[in-house]
Amino acid sequence: MPGANGKQQPRSVRDIGRRSERLAHVAVEELMPLPAPYDVSEDFPGIAPLKDETRARYGASATLDDTLAAGIPQPATEEDERKIVEAFLSGLRKLFSRENNWTFLQPLVLSMEHCARCQTCAADCPVFEASGRNELYRPTFRAEVLRRLYFRHVKPGGAWYNTFHSSGLELTYDLVARLFELAYRCTLCRRCAQSCPIGVDNGLITHDLRKLFSQELGWAPKELHNKGTVQQLTLGSSTGMNKLVVKDNIEFIDEDMSERLGWEVKTPWDVQGADMLVIENAGEFLAWPENHGCTAAILNGAGLSWTMSSEIAGYDGVNYGLFYDDVQLARVATRHFRIAKQLGVKKIVMGECGHEHKALGVIADRVGLDLVPRESLLTLVRDIVYSGAINVDPSRNDFPVTLHDPCNIVRNMGIVQPQRDVLRKICPQFREMTPHGIRNYCCGGGSGFAIMSPNNFEQWRNLISSRKKFAQILGAFADTELNDPEQKKYVCAPCSNCKGAIRDMLDFYGAKEKSGIYYGGLVELVVNAMAGAAEPILDWEMM
Amino acid sequence: MSLFHIVIYGSLLIFIVAILARAARIMRMPLHLRWELQPVPHERPGASTFERVDWWTHSRDRSRFGELSIMIPEILLLKGVWEHNRGLWFASWTLHFGLYLLIGAMVVILLHAVLLVAGVLADAFVPVVLAAVTRPLAIAGGALGTVGAIAMLIRRITEPGMRRYATAGHFVNLAHLGAIYVTALLWALLDGGFVAETATLYAGVLTAAPLPSLPLIGYLNVAIVLLFFIYLPFTHMTHFFTKYFTYHMVRWEDTPNTAGGRLEEKIRRNVSQPVSWAAAHVGANGKKTWLDLVADTGEVKRETEEA
Numbered sequence: 001m002p003g004a005n006g007k008q009q010p011r012s013v014r015d016i017g018r019r020s021e022r023l024a025h026v027a028v029e030e031l032m033p034l035p036a037p038y039d040v041s042e043d044f045p046g047i048a049p050l051k052d053e054t055r056a057r058y059g060a061s062a063t064l065d066d067t068l069a070a071g072i073p074q075p076a077t078e079e080d081e082r083k084i085v086e087a088f089l090s091g092l093r094k095l096f097s098r099e100n101n102w103t104f105l106q107p108l109v110l111s112m113e114h115c116a117r118c119q120t121c122a123a124d125c126p127v128f129e130a131s132g133r134n135e136l137y138r139p140t141f142r143a144e145v146l147r148r149l150y151f152r153h154v155k156p157g158g159a160w161y162n163t164f165h166s167s168g169l170e171l172t173y174d175l176v177a178r179l180f181e182l183a184y185r186c187t188l189c190r191r192c193a194q195s196c197p198i199g200v201d202n203g204l205i206t207h208d209l210r211k212l213f214s215q216e217l218g219w220a221p222k223e224l225h226n227k228g229t230v231q232q233l234t235l236g237s238s239t240g241m242n243k244l245v246v247k248d249n250i251e252f253i254d255e256d257m258s259e260r261l262g263w264e265v266k267t268p269w270d271v272q273g274a275d276m277l278v279i280e281n282a283g284e285f286l287a288w289p290e291n292h293g294c295t296a297a298i299l300n301g302a303g304l305s306w307t308m309s310s311e312i313a314g315y316d317g318v319n320y321g322l323f324y325d326d327v328q329l330a331r332v333a334t335r336h337f338r339i340a341k342q343l344g345v346k347k348i349v350m351g352e353c354g355h356e357h358k359a360l361g362v363i364a365d366r367v368g369l370d371l372v373p374r375e376s377l378l379t380l381v382r383d384i385v386y387s388g389a390i391n392v393d394p395s396r397n398d399f400p401v402t403l404h405d406p407c408n409i410v411r412n413m414g415i416v417q418p419q420r421d422v423l424r425k426i427c428p429q430f431r432e433m434t435p436h437g438i439r440n441y442c443c444g445g446g447s448g449f450a451i452m453s454p455n456n457f458e459q460w461r462n463l464i465s466s467r468k469k470f471a472q473i474l475g476a477f478a479d480t481e482l483n484d485p486e487q488k489k490y491v492c493a494p495c496s497n498c499k500g501a502i503r504d505m506l507d508f509y510g511a512k513e514k515s516g517i518y519y520g521g522l523v524e525l526v527v528n529a530m531a532g533a534a535e536p537i538l539d540w541e542m543m
Numbered sequence: 544m545s546l547f548h549i550v551i552y553g554s555l556l557i558f559i560v561a562i563l564a565r566a567a568r569i570m571r572m573p574l575h576l577r578w579e580l581q582p583v584p585h586e587r588p589g590a591s592t593f594e595r596v597d598w599w600t601h602s603r604d605r606s607r608f609g610e611l612s613i614m615i616p617e618i619l620l621l622k623g624v625w626e627h628n629r630g631l632w633f634a635s636w637t638l639h640f641g642l643y644l645l646i647g648a649m650v651v652i653l654l655h656a657v658l659l660v661a662g663v664l665a666d667a668f669v670p671v672v673l674a675a676v677t678r679p680l681a682i683a684g685g686a687l688g689t690v691g692a693i694a695m696l697i698r699r700i701t702e703p704g705m706r707r708y709a710t711a712g713h714f715v716n717l718a719h720l721g722a723i724y725v726t727a728l729l730w731a732l733l734d735g736g737f738v739a740e741t742a743t744l745y746a747g748v749l750t751a752a753p754l755p756s757l758p759l760i761g762y763l764n765v766a767i768v769l770l771f772f773i774y775l776p777f778t779h780m781t782h783f784f785t786k787y788f789t790y791h792m793v794r795w796e797d798t799p800n801t802a803g804g805r806l807e808e809k810i811r812r813n814v815s816q817p818v819s820w821a822a823a824h825v826g827a828n829g830k831k832t833w834l835d836l837v838a839d840t841g842e843v844k845r846e847t848e849e850a
Contacts, residue, residue: 103575110788116782198786366577375598379594
């Protein structure tokens with residue numbers, strides 16, 4: 001809908017329920033500018049239009065912003081639409097009931113009832129800023145939709161009084177379909193929540209909106225549900241690897257790493273009574289196998305007692321339930337705890353995966369009883385590096401290195417220093433991004449976006465949700481030659497999903513070819529610095 | 544006891560009961576999953592619990608000073624707004640600080656009234672001091688708040704983001720607050736008997752003794768303030784105290800679930816509740832508890848097989 005300054009954006013919250021061809025559109029020239037040599041908008045065409053058949057199939061959910069991340073097929077009849085609206089309403093009421101949403105009822109109600117609509121949060125949202133401040137992506141927009149529905153349909157107090165305090169909003173099928181899609185335009189980075197003076201959390205509101213759709217209507221992106229938690233709980237991993245395949249892959253990784261280092265690296269499996277169970281994001285084994293190889297090399301080098309598990313879900317630390325469904329979150333976490341108990345380990349060590357840290361390390365702390373302590377690999381690696389258990393030679397990492405802070409590890413858990421301590425010891429040219437630490441910007445792949453690429457969603461992610469992070473990366477290397485691809489630069493991202501998003505953004509903007517910007521994890525830098533290795537682990541040609 | 548007494552007691556009673564009910568409603572909500580957000584200021588400055596190997600074997604550092612160092616600048620100076628929304632800060636700070644000063648004036652008047660009731664002579668040192676600060680506090684609060692209410696009204700109307708999300712309630716709230724500030728300012732500024740009248744009024748309320756006659760502006764101010772007492776607990780302005788919960792029970796709530804710890808019973812109660820979400824993969828039927836549902840993945844398996 002045309003709004004101020006000719007932008008296609010909603011003029012009011014009510015527009016979300018009004019039938020129209022599209023609610024918003026972001027043109028490339030409206031996006032937040034990037035520095036040279038990435039400032040030529042002709043080099044980066046906008047988001048490709050959805051195909052006609054996609055539009056026809058997905059109907060109202062394809063009329064949000066010319067992008068489709070999840071989508072729901074258009075119901076055949078008005079009666080079907082009405083049933084969906086009723087189901088949504090039923091889910092809305094459950095979302096505010098003690099039995100069904102004890103998991104987040106208190107913070108949700110606090111956020112629903114006390115927002116002053118001061119918009120202090122808006123400036124801190126990287127999606128809103130990168131989009132050129134398109135109203136659709138303002139962090140309060142979708143929150144306000146849910147708030148108005150809550151005041152009108154759930155909160156006691158009378159329709160008139162509640163409308164007086166929260167305005168009205170007609171609940172239509174178009175609203176429900178668009179709201180589902182809109183729940184997947186926020187990375188849940190919670191930067192906006194940090195800036196709210198009252199403590200309102202728009203990230204939580206989005207998170208609970210996704211839950212409503214998943215737990216009541218069974219609506220969720222297939223990458224998170226069918227291919228995500230369901231596959232992990234039934235087959236063993238969201239990657240689709242069963243235990244035979246994963247053990248085979250790890251054996252290959254160990255052999256390759258042994259060859260490159262010149263000493264044996266071996267991953268122990270199902271060791272009863274080991275000190276620690278290491279659970280990594282299994283996506284690493286396929287996309288960045290050296291990450292596991294380096295983790296194993298460090299743990300072996302330090303002489304620690306550790307094991308991996310070949311049980312279902314035991315070798316995959318991802319927990320996409322964190323992003324959309326509390327029941328699925330609890331199922332995966334419960335499985336992880338049960339496996340650790342059966343092995344009799346003293347603790348679970350979480351690999352370089354941000355959302356695993358948040359899901360297993362913090363959120364899962366109250367999904368049940370009789371838990372097992374969890375610890376970050378980053379913390380453990382810091383202690384190993386500083387203990388002298390492995391020898392490191394910083395001159396092997398003498399190239400510009402910057403650090404991306406995964407939101408789940410830093411903003412949500414406060415693990416800020418260990419990874420920095422390591423980098424300061426092993427990377428002479430380490431430099432920070434601005435801002436960093438707990439005020440970092442999301443990679444743009446948070447909340448599952450890194451693994452979602454249906455239709456044209458990957459373009460949306462690269463152009464909008466990852467844009468701020470890309471600008472930050474360029475800023476961190478501003479003192480180097482950004483037009484020189486021969487000067488290698490390394491973005492250290494100790495999180496699988498963040499690496500996925502950074503990989504895609506660097507490819508999208510051609511940053512490797514134009515500026516020599518590469519990416520990888522933390523353990524790769526540690527092992528690359530290990531003295532005596534037969535060959536460097538970082539192979540720029542292969543990265 | 545006059546009708547005026549009844550109106551005052553009734554308004555105060557509604558305010559107190561409604562605020563307590565709201566607080567009780569929030570506090571009685573189930574223990575939620577952890578959802579803390581950095582910075583968590585009771586941790587060691589710059590060092591999270593999770594930054595230690597075997598963190599559960601260390602005692603948890605908790606610093607009240609850390610929390611106060613965040614809360615005081617936030618409450619008194621609106622530090623968050625200053626840092627993240629500078630354009631709003633002047634309007635917001637004047638609006639809020641004006642209220643703090645007026646509340647300060649009311650506390651001073653209350654102390655003054657208590658001394659009067661206790662029989663302390665009006666020309667004793669403490670009553671004289673209290674009397675001396677009452678009027679400047681009320682004038683400053685009224686003036687600052689008036690500026691703030693007008694500035695906030697302008698901001699609400701002219702800033703597109705704020706205008707788009709404003710409700711009728713926002714404008715009524717601002718008008719209401721503005722009316723309190725303006726009448727308090729005019730009463731304190733123009734009425735020579737302001738200090739004596741307010742102290743006697745409060746003393747009368749404390750003892751149910753006859754209340755003094757007030758000038759028209761005084762009656763107007765008292766009426767608007769009493770209406771505010773009745774109205775406020777039902778609005779988002781209750782953030783003045785619910786902010787405690789958003790910070791202490793959500794953002795900074797990081798108590799770990801340890802075996803035999805104080806959270807166990809609450810968690811046991813939570814996971815024993817029946818669940819009725821309708822999606823097939825959840826597998827709920829209104830009887831199965833959360834614990835039943837997450838213990839196995841039977842429903843997920845069936846869903847996969849059907850697919």
